[in-house]
Amino acid sequence: MTRxxxxxxxxxxxxxxxxxxLEGRDIVVFHVNGEFxxxxxxxxxxxxPLEKAACVARLTSPExxxxxxxxxxxxxxxxxxxxxxxxxxGQSWFDPTRFRIRSYPVAVESGAELQxxxxxxxTFPVHIEDNYVIVEV
Amino acid sequence: xxxTRIDCDIHPAVGGTRTTLLPYxxxxxxxxxxxxxxxxxxxxxxxxxxxxxxxxxxxPADGRKPGSDLAMVQRGAxxxxxxxxxxxxxxxxxxxxxxxxxxxxFCKAINDWIAAEWLARDTRLRASxxxxxxxxxxxxxxxxxxxxxxxxxxxxxxSQNETLLGRRHYxxxxxxxxxxxxxxxxxxxxxxxxxxxxxxxxxxxxxxYLAEAQAFQAQTLSLIYEGVFGKYPxxxxxxxxxxxxxxxxxxWRANKTWRGxxxxxxxxxxxxxxxxxxHFRVTMQPFDAPMDATxxxxxxxxxxxxxxxxxxxxxxxxxxxxxxxxxxxxxxxLVRRMCEDNPLETxxxxxxxx
Numbered sequence: 001m002t003r004x005x006x007x008x009x010x011x012x013x014x015x016x017x018x019x020x021x022l023e024g025r026d027i028v029v030f031h032v033n034g035e036f037x038x039x040x041x042x043x044x045x046x047x048x049p050l051e052k053a054a055c056v057a058r059l060t061s062p063e064x065x066x067x068x069x070x071x072x073x074x075x076x077x078x079x080x081x082x083x084x085x086x087x088x089x090g091q092s093w094f095d096p097t098r099f100r101i102r103s104y105p106v107a108v109e110s111g112a113e114l115q116x117x118x119x120x121x122x123t124f125p126v127h128i129e130d131n132y133v134i135v136e137v
Numbered sequence: 138x139x140x141t142r143i144d145c146d147i148h149p150a151v152g153g154t155r156t157t158l159l160p161y162x163x164x165x166x167x168x169x170x171x172x173x174x175x176x177x178x179x180x181x182x183x184x185x186x187x188x189x190x191x192x193x194x195x196x197p198a199d200g201r202k203p204g205s206d207l208a209m210v211q212r213g214a215x216x217x218x219x220x221x222x223x224x225x226x227x228x229x230x231x232x233x234x235x236x237x238x239x240x241x242x243f244c245k246a247i248n249d250w251i252a253a254e255w256l257a258r259d260t261r262l263r264a265s266x267x268x269x270x271x272x273x274x275x276x277x278x279x280x281x282x283x284x285x286x287x288x289x290x291x292x293x294x295x296s297q298n299e300t301l302l303g304r305r306h307y308x309x310x311x312x313x314x315x316x317x318x319x320x321x322x323x324x325x326x327x328x329x330x331x332x333x334x335x336x337x338x339x340x341x342x343x344x345x346y347l348a349e350a351q352a353f354q355a356q357t358l359s360l361i362y363e364g365v366f367g368k369y370p371x372x373x374x375x376x377x378x379x380x381x382x383x384x385x386x387x388x389w390r391a392n393k394t395w396r397g398x399x400x401x402x403x404x405x406x407x408x409x410x411x412x413x414x415x416h417f418r419v420t421m422q423p424f425d426a427p428m429d430a431t432x433x434x435x436x437x438x439x440x441x442x443x444x445x446x447x448x449x450x451x452x453x454x455x456x457x458x459x460x461x462x463x464x465x466x467x468x469x470x471l472v473r474r475m476c477e478d479n480p481l482e483t484x485x486x487x488x489x490x491x
Binding site for chain 2: 056059060061062063064065066067068077081082083084093094
């Protein structure tokens with residue numbers, strides 16, 4: 001596993017995402033509720049780009065007409081066919097073990113920590129005053 | 138031949154409202170049917186003279202309706218076709234009339250008649266409760282009226298009535314059905330509130346009969362998507378004379394679509410096909426399968442549950458020739474299940490020695 005410094009935290013707006021090419025793969029990093037999540041930018045169904053997915057609530061219901069929303073923003077709804085996936089682990093809602101998006105560990109670290117190494121900044125300088133998103137691939 | 142062979146769908150016929158049912162009507166409706174000459178409420182879905190409505194050898198020689206003579210039904214369903222027990226489903230227009238109070242009294246009369254003139258005369262017979270589905274509160278009253286009589290084992294509704302069966306409007310009926318362990322038997326037949334095809338009126342009678350599969354599919358989806366089985370987890374639905382072989386493609390497509398649109402119906406927490414396997418049953422005449430063993434095996438395998446199939450002859454409807462209602466090429470283990478185990482599980486009020 002290689003840890004890649006992909007962006008300053010400020011470059012991925014809250015509720016938004018950004019796609020990075022890492023080791024030949026497109027990986028999309030979402031910024032939801034103050035946390036960052038990295039997934040392969042490709043729906044396991046037909047390959048839709050998940051950067052266009054809606055970040056929605058996890059919706060359940062104890063009975064008809066009752067809508068229970070939790071983990072708001074933490075489910076991805078694919079733009080093509082509406083399949084839902086858990087942003088934390090990539091598991092599909094309807095068949096979590098068989099259908100899932102590849103997900104990658106993400107960390108946020110300060111420039112001060114990163115400058116101590118052993119990590120190497122990718123394509124931009126690391127500033128001590130900023131925080132950075134690290135994706136492990 | 139299995140010793141126990143429960144025929145889940147036979148059709149005693151009401152001779153007429155002013156004749157057969159007259160003794161069982163309330164005084165008001167007795168006077169009305171006589172003075173207003175109300176009679177002949179056979180559904181357009183099953184005109185008695187149509188060949189499908191009665192196989193030639195099951196038609197009384199004197200021209201009365203097929204299924205109207207108890208002794209003849211006994212000879213056909215029991216002696217000839219080998220049933221040990223049979224469930225009577227009276228398909229008559231009582232459920233189709235617009236006046237809800239007339240419908241309720243006619244349904245009550247049918248149930249009283251079937252109890253007095255059929256169930257009381259042959260302990261091998263059971264019956265479905267005929268209810269005025271267009272008036273759910275009156276339908277519940279009729280279910281309550283029969284709840285103490287275990288010879289009534291299900292609730293009969295036509296496949297095409299005023300609206301889709303999953304709608305909340307109908308839920309009190311399902312609550313009562315679950316409470317009294319009565320499956321809802323949806324039988325082919327239209328009250329002609331709307332065109333029998335979703336596109337409009339067909340020109341030919343057999344277009345209607347094939348379009349019944351659309352109605353069964355729509356009813357099945359409606360019951361699932363409106364959340365009836367989450368609300369009433371003990372409820373079972375029996376599709377009668379629906380045909381069976383359309384199920385695999387329908388189940389597959391229902392699953393596929395649900396994956397993408399389940400946020401519309403978050404109370405549907407499982408794949409529709411899984412709900413179908415748990416809550417739906419089908420009578421096996423007609424089966425509508427190709428005549429080769431491989432195709433039959435594929436269809437059974439794709440449906441994916443041996444609990445869903447119920448032995449039925451559909452007597453006196455002309456679905457097959459000869460003396461054996463069991464469709465060809467079904468495995469013996471399945472035939473045993475559909476003749477005894479599955480009917481007893483599906484109709485929990487049905488006790489063989491009662």
